[in-house]
Amino acid sequence: MDPHPPLAQAGRALRVGIGGPVGSGKTALVAALCRAFADELRLGVVTNDIYTTEDADFLRRAGVLDPARIRAVETGCCPHTAIRDDIGANLDAVDELAEAVGPLDLVLVESGGDNLTATFSRGLVDRQIFVVDVAGGDKVPRKGGPGVTAADLLVINKTDLAPMVGADLAVMDRDARARRGDLPTLFLSIVGDPTATSVADWIRHELAHHAALHPLAVPVGPA
Amino acid sequence: MATPSLLLLLADGRFPAGAHAHSGGLEAAVAAGRVTDLTSLEAFLAGRLATAGLVGAAFAAAAHRAAVLAEFAARSGALTRLDAELDARTAAPALRAVSRRQGRALLRAGRSIWPDAPFADLPATPGGPHQPLVLGLLCAAAGLSRVETAMIAAYGTLTGAASAGVRLLGLDPYQVQALLVGLADACDGTAADAARAADDPPERLPAAAAPLADIHAEIHATWEVRLFAS
Numbered sequence: 001m002d003p004h005p006p007l008a009q010a011g012r013a014l015r016v017g018i019g020g021p022v023g024s025g026k027t028a029l030v031a032a033l034c035r036a037f038a039d040e041l042r043l044g045v046v047t048n049d050i051y052t053t054e055d056a057d058f059l060r061r062a063g064v065l066d067p068a069r070i071r072a073v074e075t076g077c078c079p080h081t082a083i084r085d086d087i088g089a090n091l092d093a094v095d096e097l098a099e100a101v102g103p104l105d106l107v108l109v110e111s112g113g114d115n116l117t118a119t120f121s122r123g124l125v126d127r128q129i130f131v132v133d134v135a136g137g138d139k140v141p142r143k144g145g146p147g148v149t150a151a152d153l154l155v156i157n158k159t160d161l162a163p164m165v166g167a168d169l170a171v172m173d174r175d176a177r178a179r180r181g182d183l184p185t186l187f188l189s190i191v192g193d194p195t196a197t198s199v200a201d202w203i204r205h206e207l208a209h210h211a212a213l214h215p216l217a218v219p220v221g222p223a
Numbered sequence: 224m225a226t227p228s229l230l231l232l233l234a235d236g237r238f239p240a241g242a243h244a245h246s247g248g249l250e251a252a253v254a255a256g257r258v259t260d261l262t263s264l265e266a267f268l269a270g271r272l273a274t275a276g277l278v279g280a281a282f283a284a285a286a287h288r289a290a291v292l293a294e295f296a297a298r299s300g301a302l303t304r305l306d307a308e309l310d311a312r313t314a315a316p317a318l319r320a321v322s323r324r325q326g327r328a329l330l331r332a333g334r335s336i337w338p339d340a341p342f343a344d345l346p347a348t349p350g351g352p353h354q355p356l357v358l359g360l361l362c363a364a365a366g367l368s369r370v371e372t373a374m375i376a377a378y379g380t381l382t383g384a385a386s387a388g389v390r391l392l393g394l395d396p397y398q399v400q401a402l403l404v405g406l407a408d409a410c411d412g413t414a415a416d417a418a419r420a421a422d423d424p425p426e427r428l429p430a431a432a433a434p435l436a437d438i439h440a441e442i443h444a445t446w447e448v449r450l451f452a453s
Contacts, residue, residue: 054448074452076244077390086239088328 013044013104014210015094016203017083017120019147020131022113025157025190027055029131030110032196033203034064041105041207044097045070046090048079048112055110068101079112080119087124106207116145127206129199133158134167141175141185149179153186153202160189229365233358234375236382241328245321246387246451247271247380251439253391261395264388265402268381272406272413274431276380279355280417281429282309283376286359287369288421290344301425302356303346308425309353315437317444320350321453327351333361340364369421374414381410387451 018026030045037043045065047055049072056072059065071093075082082089094107109125111118120128130151132140135158141148148154154176162169169187176185186198236242249267252258258267282305289301313319330351333340340361345352355376362372385403389396420429440453 074244074449076246076387076451078243081243085237086241086243088239088241088331089244091331092324092327 012214013042013094013098013107014127014203014207015107015109015125016206017109017111017125017128018131019083019111019114019118019120019128019151020155021115021133021136024113024131024133024136026110026113026131027058028190029129029155029157029188029196029199030055030108031059031062031064032190032194033108033200034059034062036195036197036200037106037203038064042101042103043069044094044101044104044107046073046093046097046107046109047071048073048075048082048090048110055112066101069097071097075112079114080117083109083111083118083120083124085121087121090124106203116140116143116147119146119150126210127152129153129155131155131157134162134169134172135165138167138169138172139175141172141179144179148176151183152206153184153199154180155186155188155199157188157190159187160191226366230367230371230375233362233365233367234378236379236386238332240332241325242379242383243386244452245325245383246391246453247275247384248436248439248443248453249384249387250391250449250451250453251443252436253388254443255439258388259392261398261402264385264392264394264399265405268384268402268406269409270433271380271384271436272377272409274433274436276377276410277413277417277429277431278309278312279380280373280376280414281420282353282355283359283362284369284373284418284421285425285428286356287363287367287372288359290341290360290363295341295344298341298344299346302344302352302360304425305356305428306346306348306353308428309355312428312430312432313353314432314434315440317440317453318437321440322353322355323348323350324452325354326357329354329357329361333357333364337361337364370414370418373417373421374411377410377414377417381406391450 018030020026049055053072056070059070060067073082073089073093090109098104128151130147156172188196190196252267258264285305286302289298292298310319313322358376359372381403385399388394389399
């Protein structure tokens with residue numbers, strides 16, 4: 001793996017949505033990715049909470065990213081509306097980040113915890129990751145839904161808990177393949193891998209692809 | 224040329240201009256125990272229509288009037304003046320910020336949907352122009368009339384809060400829609416009054432306000448846990 005992927009065009013960061021059910025570990029994954037990219041990319045994070053700014057506050061307290069690089073969007077009981085049907089507040093937040101801290105390479109947009117049908121609008125994000133966890137039951141990949149079947153990356157999180165909750169990872173893998181065809185699925189335990197290496201590598205790959213699609217008008221370097 | 228469909232499109236609660244995240248002050252009123260059921264929701268909605276509804280509709284209608292003036296300087300000057308007048312009528316800083324935030328959201332939608340509308344006429348106020356100004360400009364660009372513009376504004380102040388009532392209080396959605404049917408005449412009347420008022424100079428536009436709603440809005444903005452942005 002090239003440790004120095006090409007950077008996205010100034011002013012047009014790659015936007016990656018991170019969605020999934022409540023408690024599946026979306027915020028922990030965002031924190032892990034902040035650690036992974038801390039010295040590598042100009043990063044911003046937008047959180048969408050059902051209640052006020054809890055997730056943004058968690059990330060600020062965790063100290064994994066400069067608080068100026070985190071923005072919270074309030075979603076009026078409807079986290080899926082703010083990421084799919086009415087994306088203006090999120091686009092505003094992305095713009096405000098760039099205004100506050102300068103050009104960004106990568107913006108992670110974390111959805112509020114919702115259900116298996118919540119997906120991001122292509123008007124908001126370039127790529128989306130759907131996070132489910134083994135404790136939610138090993139039937140989740142089989143149940144499908146647009147998040148599981150169509151997300152650019154499916155992350156099956158908290159694999160360290162599998163023996164304790166009786167989840168069969170082989171079943172989850174098989175069902176995910178059946179639902180997703182050629183789309184990738186990654187198993188993750190942030191307890192064992194605090195920088196979510198495999199997911200970070202997937203994003204690096206997508207960044208390189210994004211940069212190839214949006215050739216640099218002016219060369220940019222890390223801040 | 225306007226079509227009735229454009230009136231419906233701009234009045235639709237599903238139009239992506241950020242309305243879903245706002246309760247129109249209802250969340251704070253519910254938390255304070257002032258709105259608990261259909262009866263108190265109806266009183267809240269009637270009060271909101273007579274205050275924020277009338278003022279917002281009058282300013283949207285006045286912005287529509289300004290937006291169809293021939294000269295850029297006249298349009299721009301009138302809209303800047305309206306922005307300042309609406310600021311003066313919005314006592315709560317939290318509500319001024321909300322109105323500008325919603326104006327920005329509508330502007331973003333408008334730029335994408337009607338790219339040729341004369342957005343340069345709007346004042347470059349920090350935080351964005353007030354929402355009724357953007358609405359007036361977009362309605363003019365869509366070929367709607369002044370009274371249709373006022374109707375969209377007045378109707379929007381009702382439906383946003385009514386929908387929040389269904390979510391916050393678990394009220395029967397059919398009965399909440401029946402409340403809106405009962406308020407339809409008042410809504411039409413408010414829109415007609417607002418459209419007429421737009422003939423007056425900006426300083427004479429309606430200034431109806433509800434101090435309790437202003438106080439609630441300021442308190443609500445400090446809550447650590449809330450479902451709606453306002």
